[in-house]
Amino acid sequence: QVHLVESGGGSVQAGGSLRLSCAASADTYSGACMGWFRQAPGKEREGVAAIYTSNDNTFYADSVKGRFIISQDKAKNTAYLQMNNLKPEDTAMYYCAAAPLLTSPLVASLYYYWGQGTQVTVSS
DSSP: OOOEEEEOOEEEETTOOEEEEEEEOHHHHTTEEEEEEEEOTTSOOEEEEEEETTTOOEEEOTTTTTTEEEEEEGGGTEEEEEEOSOOGGGOEEEEEEEEEOOSSTTOGGGOSEEOOOEEEEEEO
8 A cells, every 4th residue: 555654844934944754655656756745725736846766856846946955765765855945935735745757747636646744834
């Protein structure tokens, strides 16, 4: 069975940092895309960042480029999202997701597996 387990959410002040982690099963992780998505109340779910687990290619939404970094530890089947210089508009529920290799890795509807989410709240 596929399990995606997120951790690392919390509450921070604007300008602070958080690191999110997403642990997956080895079968799901290998040869896949791992993505981070977020959804604020009353808003659509949006792609934040993604990584090809096989070759470390990364992808970012324009809104987080230069502030967020996605990375992985393949030995631990874990993807990370380092979030720096957080802003109040980053406040959302953050979800990790997994899929076979995707040509559009920031499109949520293409992903097969989803975690339960971890809340990130940024205050001004």
